[in-house]
Structure formats: structure tokens, C-alpha cells
Amino acid sequence: MSDKPKVRIRNLYKIFGTDPASVLDQAKAGLGKTEMLERHGHVLGLKDISIDIGDGEITVIMGLSGSGKSTLIRHLNRLIEPTEGEILVDGIDVTSYGEEELRQLRQMQMSMVFQKFALLPHRTVLENAGMALRVRGESAAAADAAATTWLDRVGLTGFEGHYPHQLSGGMQQRVGIARALTSNAPIMLMDEAFSALDPLIRTDMQGLLLELQQDLHKTIVFITHDLDEALKLADHLVILKDGYVVQQSEPQHILLNPADPYIEDFVSDINRARVLRVRSVMTPLDGRVPADAAGEVGYDDTLESVIAISGGDTAHAYAVLRDGTPVGMLDMKDLVRALVPRAASNGGMLSRAV
Amino acid sequence: MATYEGLFDGMGLRAWCDDGAKDGPMTMSELLAKAKGGELDTAWYDVPFPSLDNLHAACKAVPRTRDMTSGVEQAFLDVKAALQFVLDPLTQPLSWLLDGSLFLFGAIPWWVLLPLILVAVFAVSRSLGVTLFVAVSFLFLSFIDHYSYSVQTLSIIFVCTVLSVLFGVPIGIAMSKSDGLQRGMIPILDMLQTLPSFVYLIPLIFLFSITESKLYGIAIILYAIVPVIRLTDLGIRLVDRDVIEAADAFGMNARQKLFGVEIPLALPNIMAGVNQTIMMALAMVVIASLVSAPGLGVLVLRGIRNLELGVGLVSGVCIVLLAVILDRVSKASLSRINASQKS
Numbered sequence: 001m002s003d004k005p006k007v008r009i010r011n012l013y014k015i016f017g018t019d020p021a022s023v024l025d026q027a028k029a030g031l032g033k034t035e036m037l038e039r040h041g042h043v044l045g046l047k048d049i050s051i052d053i054g055d056g057e058i059t060v061i062m063g064l065s066g067s068g069k070s071t072l073i074r075h076l077n078r079l080i081e082p083t084e085g086e087i088l089v090d091g092i093d094v095t096s097y098g099e100e101e102l103r104q105l106r107q108m109q110m111s112m113v114f115q116k117f118a119l120l121p122h123r124t125v126l127e128n129a130g131m132a133l134r135v136r137g138e139s140a141a142a143a144d145a146a147a148t149t150w151l152d153r154v155g156l157t158g159f160e161g162h163y164p165h166q167l168s169g170g171m172q173q174r175v176g177i178a179r180a181l182t183s184n185a186p187i188m189l190m191d192e193a194f195s196a197l198d199p200l201i202r203t204d205m206q207g208l209l210l211e212l213q214q215d216l217h218k219t220i221v222f223i224t225h226d227l228d229e230a231l232k233l234a235d236h237l238v239i240l241k242d243g244y245v246v247q248q249s250e251p252q253h254i255l256l257n258p259a260d261p262y263i264e265d266f267v268s269d270i271n272r273a274r275v276l277r278v279r280s281v282m283t284p285l286d287g288r289v290p291a292d293a294a295g296e297v298g299y300d301d302t303l304e305s306v307i308a309i310s311g312g313d314t315a316h317a318y319a320v321l322r323d324g325t326p327v328g329m330l331d332m333k334d335l336v337r338a339l340v341p342r343a344a345s346n347g348g349m350l351s352r353a354v
Numbered sequence: 355m356a357t358y359e360g361l362f363d364g365m366g367l368r369a370w371c372d373d374g375a376k377d378g379p380m381t382m383s384e385l386l387a388k389a390k391g392g393e394l395d396t397a398w399y400d401v402p403f404p405s406l407d408n409l410h411a412a413c414k415a416v417p418r419t420r421d422m423t424s425g426v427e428q429a430f431l432d433v434k435a436a437l438q439f440v441l442d443p444l445t446q447p448l449s450w451l452l453d454g455s456l457f458l459f460g461a462i463p464w465w466v467l468l469p470l471i472l473v474a475v476f477a478v479s480r481s482l483g484v485t486l487f488v489a490v491s492f493l494f495l496s497f498i499d500h501y502s503y504s505v506q507t508l509s510i511i512f513v514c515t516v517l518s519v520l521f522g523v524p525i526g527i528a529m530s531k532s533d534g535l536q537r538g539m540i541p542i543l544d545m546l547q548t549l550p551s552f553v554y555l556i557p558l559i560f561l562f563s564i565t566e567s568k569l570y571g572i573a574i575i576l577y578a579i580v581p582v583i584r585l586t587d588l589g590i591r592l593v594d595r596d597v598i599e600a601a602d603a604f605g606m607n608a609r610q611k612l613f614g615v616e617i618p619l620a621l622p623n624i625m626a627g628v629n630q631t632i633m634m635a636l637a638m639v640v641i642a643s644l645v646s647a648p649g650l651g652v653l654v655l656r657g658i659r660n661l662e663l664g665v666g667l668v669s670g671v672c673i674v675l676l677a678v679i680l681d682r683v684s685k686a687s688l689s690r691i692n693a694s695q696k697s
């Protein structure tokens with residue numbers, strides 16, 4: 001994680017209802033979502049959210065339906081106004097922005113990809129992709145040129161003249177991504193961008209996103225309710241429940257140290273061997289020389305690949321290499337233990353590391 | 355004497371009643387009652403409803419219904435001058451437009467106008483079938499010598515529809531942006547739409563000279579503007595929330611959103627409104643022949659007044675034909691828009 005976050009969310013509260021200010025104090029005092037609704041008729045949307053969104057990283061926000069994911073991401077470009085709290089983009093609080101500054105922020109700093117694509121149905125693919133530049137008032141030629149480049153990049157060469165309804169869902173979302181990229185904004189907000197797609201196309205799109213991210217290093221905030229997707233994409237994983245952050249950290253850490261039963265439930269169905277990496281379960285060397293290693297494995301290998309190497313034999317230990325130098329030992333017994341979901345109670349430290 | 359006399363006596367109002375007595379001319383029913391002569395005792399089951407007239411019979415201080423209607427009339431006449439002073443110049447351009455377009459349509463020779471109409475029809479509908487249908491219909495209308503009447507009717511509809519759209523669409527947009535305005539406008543629109551078309555004509559006849567074209571122009575526009583307002587409002591309110599959100603997220607300002615997203619996406623609904631507006635203008639232009647609107651309605655009126663059954667029926671058929679033409683053409687252009695933007 002880079003040392004200076006691109007976006008910082010500080011103590012953000014959002015209460016839906018007729019008079020949010022009147023119940024803000026109760027929310028701060030810890031009144032839960034259901035009580036808030038029963039006693040005061042207000043919906044507690046977000047409660048004391050603080051997240052640092054790293055520059056050039058993919059921050060995934062995950063949670064069940066109704067946990068406030070869409071509400072949270074819409075605060076970043078202020079499609080929803082906060083009840084209280086700060087949102088700092090490059091250190092500047094955007095909650096104080098006036099209308100014109102806000103439009104500038106949305107035009108230049110942030111782009112967005114939507115679950116239901118939200119393309120303009122009466123515009124061609126090319127015009128849709130160039131939308132951000134047209135909005136800024138750039139010439140049609142410039143917009144079209146940039147749009148063409150990015151449409152090529154997402155694999156839509158030749159579809160420029162089509163209308164959105166002539167494309168499949170996956171292709172429409174490619175247009176959505178091209179539209180966000182054409183805007184050339186450093187921050188990209190993706191609200192369940194792949195949730196409407198079928199599993200195969202979805203995997204494709206995840207691949208596309210990771211591939212693009214390798215070159216572009218955008219600051220991406222990605223929302224999903226799918227843990228597999230979250231683990232695949234996340235550099236930093238935030239888990240929301242009923243409007244508050246249950247746990248946030250590097251995804252491997254959450255998997256190995258779930259903070260509460262809610263998260264245990266979440267992570268219990270996952271194929272841990274495929275997701276966990278050697279670095280998360282190895283024992284660091286601390287200057288000692290690796291003894292009697294049965295072989296060598298990579299620092300970033302998945303446990304699944306190690307199991308394949310070991311042929312299922314749990315008696316061995318392996319030396320872990322990072323860029324050719326040994327950095328740790330991996331005992332197969334630790335590996336097997338890591339494959340069994342651990343209860344949070346004996347998981348020890350609850351980390352809110354950022 | 356009358357049934358309710360006892361009532362006023364009982365309340366001790368007799369003095370007030372007689373005091374206010376100012377016998378106007380008798381109403382017809384009073385005359386009839388007098389002619390019958392008998393002041394029969396009314397049986398209990400014949401007790402009349404305590405209406406103004408019946409109360410008046412018992413107590414002269416109570417006004418009669420006729421006094422009320424003449425009061426309304428007087429009130430209207432009193433404000434007439436002021437209203438006229440404001441409305442007359444404001445609406446004068448409407449007369450010019452209507453007269454001008456009637457003159458223009460009449461002055462163009464048929465062998466220029468008919469092809470022009472067909473080209474226009476093809477341009478908006480892009481359908482050979484519809485164009486052919488319009489061509490055959492017009493040839494038929496002209497063949498039975500209803501050409502100039504039809505063209506007059508069309509010319510009035512044309513002017514009134516254009517004006518309805520010009521005023522209706524902005525009103526509809528404003529309504530879609532403001533819930534308050536919508537709440538205020540809907541009763542007015544309901545009233546305009548439910549008032550029997552004849553009733554429109556009554557205050558207009560008082561206000562404007564019957565020889566002025568704007569008289570029927572206003573009646574037609576008031577009647578026909580309702581659907582385009584309603585459907586513009588509806589159409590803009592129905593625009594996909596997600597697309598609006600995307601427009602916001604990319605930093606569009608209100609103007610870019612209105613012209614780049616909302617109006618284009620509401621266009622199918624707006625066009626459905628225009629289609630209905632055209633049809634209602636046609637319906638009203640026929641009735642407006644009562645107040646000197648030229649066109650096919652005049653023939654219908656002649657059929658009724660002079661009992662010329664054939665004239666009335668044939669012109670009725672011509673109106674139906676015009677209605678079908680207008681409906682087909684506007685529907686064809688509507689479906690063209692729909693096809694280009696399903697989402």
C-alpha cells in the first residue's frame with residue numbers, strides 16, 4: 001500500500017429520512033439500524049465510516065444487499081450528500097464543494113461504471129464512449145478519437161456505429177468501462193459493475209479490469225457482493241454490514257483472521273486453497289538459513305499450486321523464494337491448517353489496519 | 355301560498371322578506387302556475403326541493419336562479435373590458451397566423467400542394483405504404499370536391515398543433531421539474547379535458563368578436579394542448595433513473611442533461627402526446643365551425659342545419675379519412691423514433 005491515500009473517508013454518517021440531524025446523535029451513540037427505523041423512522045445508511053483508499057489500488061467494498069455499498073460509493077462523487085463526515089480527495093474536502101467545483105470533480109477526477117450500464121440508448125457506442133469529453137466541451141473529433149482508442153482497448157473494435165441495444169450485456173459493460181477510461185479520470189468508481197453479467201463473461205471482465213489496471217494504475221473503488229470477485233480484485237478489502245465497517249484490511253488477512261461470525265460466514269464457502277497465498281501462511285526466516293527444505297515455492301504462489309507440487313504429502317516443508325532469495329519456510333502442516341476456516345475467537349487480533 | 359312560507363314566518367323573517375321584495379319579471383314557471391290559477395295545497399309527498407326559485411316564492415328577499423345567472427353574466431361583462439384589453443393584443447398574432455396559413459394553403463395551387471404534402475408525409479413517416487395511402491385519400495377528397503375544405507381544416511390543425519407543441523412541451527418540462535407545479539397544473543388540465551367542448555366557446559364568444567379567427571384558435575389550442583403537456587411531463591419523469599445518474603456522475607449540467615438525455619429519452623412519449631394533440635385538434639376544429647372556423651366542419655354544420663343528410667354524411671366520412679391520415683402519419687413517425695431507441 002502506498003503511503004499517501006488518494007481518497008480518505010473520515011467518520012462519514014448518512015441517515016435517510018425527514019430530519020437526519022435530529023437523530024444523528026443517537027446514531028453516534030451507537031443506535032443500530034433496526035432500532036433507528038423502529039424508534040425514529042429514519043434509515044441509518046452509513047455509520048462512522050473511515051476508509052483510506054490507496055492511490056493506484058483496487059479497493060473493494062463488499063457486503064450483503066442493503067448494507068450501504070451503493071450509498072457509500074455515491075458519496076465519493078456526492079451523488080448522495082453526507083449527513084456528516086469528510087471526504088478528502090487529494091487532501092481536499094469535497095463535501096464543501098459548490099455546484100461548479102463539484103461538476104469539475106465529476107468531470108475531471110472521477111468516472112463511474114454502473115451495474116445496469118446506464119448507457120445513453122439514443123447514442124452510438126462511439127458517442128457513448130466519448131461522453132465524458134463531450135460533457136467537458138471538447139470537440140467531437142477529439143472525443144471520437146479518444147473513444148476509439150479506448151474501445152479498441154476493451155475489445156470493441158468495429159462496433160463504434162452500433163447502438164447499445166444491439167450489443168450483449170458484456171459488450172455494453174465494455175462500453176461502460178471504455179466510457180469511464182476515456183474520461184481519463186484518476187479515480188474510477190464501479191458499482192457492482194459485473195453483477196449483471198453471467199459467470200463466464202464476468203470472469204472475462206475481471207481479467208480485463210486487472211489487465212488494464214496493470215498499465216493504468218487507476219484508483220479503483222469496486223463494489224461487489226461476491227467474495228470470489230472481491231478476493232480476485234482487491235488490494236484492500238472493506239466489509240460492510242448494516243452501514244458500518246465490520247472489517248477492513250488486505251484480503252488474505254481477513255480470510256485468515258475473520259473479525260466476527262458475520263465474516264466467518266462470508267468466508268466459509270470460499271475455496272481457500274485457490275485464494276490463499278504462500279506469503280500469508282509461511283513462517284518468515286528472520287535471518288535463519290532454511291533447513292532441510294523438500295523444495296522451493298514462490299512467495300506469491302497459491303496454496304493450491306503448492307499442494308500440487310507436494311503431491312498431497314503433508315510431511316514436508318518448503319523454502320519460500322521471493323525474487324530468487326529465500327524469505328521463509330512453508331510447513332505443509334501450517335498449509336493444511338490454513339485451509340480449515342478458523343473461528344474468530346481464537347483468531348486473535350482483530351485488525352483494522354488500513 | 356308557497357310551501358316554505360311557514361318556514362320564514364317561523365323564523366321571524368317575514369319583515370325581512372317583504373322588505374327585500376323587489377318583484378322582477380316573473381319566471382316562466384311562475385307564469386305557468388298563475389295560469390293554472392289554483393293555489394292547491396301541496397300534498398306532503400309533493401314538497402318541492404328548497405331551491406332558490408321555490409324559496410323565492412315564499413320570501414321575495416331570496417334571489418331566484420335567474421338572478422344568479424344574470425349576476426354571473428354581469429360579472430363577466432364587468433371584467434370583459436379589462437380582459438379584452440389584455441388578451442386581445444396578446445392573442446392577435448394567433449389570428450394572423452391562422453388567417454395567414456389559411457391564405458397560404460388556399461393560394462398554393464393543388465398540383466404544388468399535394469406533392470408537397472406527400473413529400474412531407476414521407477419525410478416524417480419514412481413509409482411508402484403510409485405515403486401511398488395519403489396520396490389515394492387526397493385524390494379521393496379532391497375528386498369529390500372536398501379539397502379546399504380539407505385543406506382549410508388541415509391548415510388550422512397545423513397551426514394549432516405547432517402552437518400547442520411550442521407551449522405544451524416547455525410547460526410539461528417545467529411540470530416534470532417541480533412537484534408543486536405539477537400538483538397545481540393537473541386539476542387545470544383535468545378541467546380542460548373534461549369540459550364539454552361547447553362550453554369552451556361560451557366565454558370566448560363574449561371576449562372576442564366571432565369574426566376573428568383567434569376565437570376558434572384559442573378554443574382548439576386549449577383543448578388540444580392537454581395531452582402534449584401531460585405526456586411531456588410523464589415522459590421526462592419516466593426517464594431511466596440510472597441514465598440520469600450516469601449523466602450526473604459525468605458532470606453534466608442541467609442544460610446538457612435536459613437536451614442531451616431527458617428530452618431525447620422522453621421523445622417517444624412526447625410524440626405520443628403530439629399524436630393525441632393532433633387528433634384532438636381535429637375533433638375541436640369540427641365543433642369550432644359553430645364559431646366560424648372554416649373547413650369540413652362547415653359542411654357538417656350545413657348538413658345539420660339544413661337537413662342536407664348527404665352533405666353531412668359525406669363530409670363526416672371526409673373527416674374520418676383526415677383523422678386516419680393524421681393518425682397514421684404521426685404514428686408512423688412515432689414508431690420510427692421508438693425503433694431507434696429501445697434500451
Ligand SMILES: Nc1ncnc2c1ncn2[C@@H]1O[C@H](COP(=O)(O)OP(=O)(O)OP(=O)(O)O)[C@@H](O)[C@H]1O
Nearest residue numbers: 016017043045064065066067068069070071072225
Ligand atoms: N433514498 C433513500 N431513502 C431511504 N433509504 C435509503 C435510500 N437509499 C438507500 N436507502 C437505504 O439505505 C440502505 C443501503 O442501501 P444501498 O442501496 O446502499 O445498499 P447496497 O449495499 O448497495 O445494496 P445492493 O447490493 O442491493 O445494491 C438500505 O437499507 C436502503 O433501504
Ligand SMILES: [Mg+2]
Nearest residue numbers: 069070071192
Ligand atoms: Mg447497490
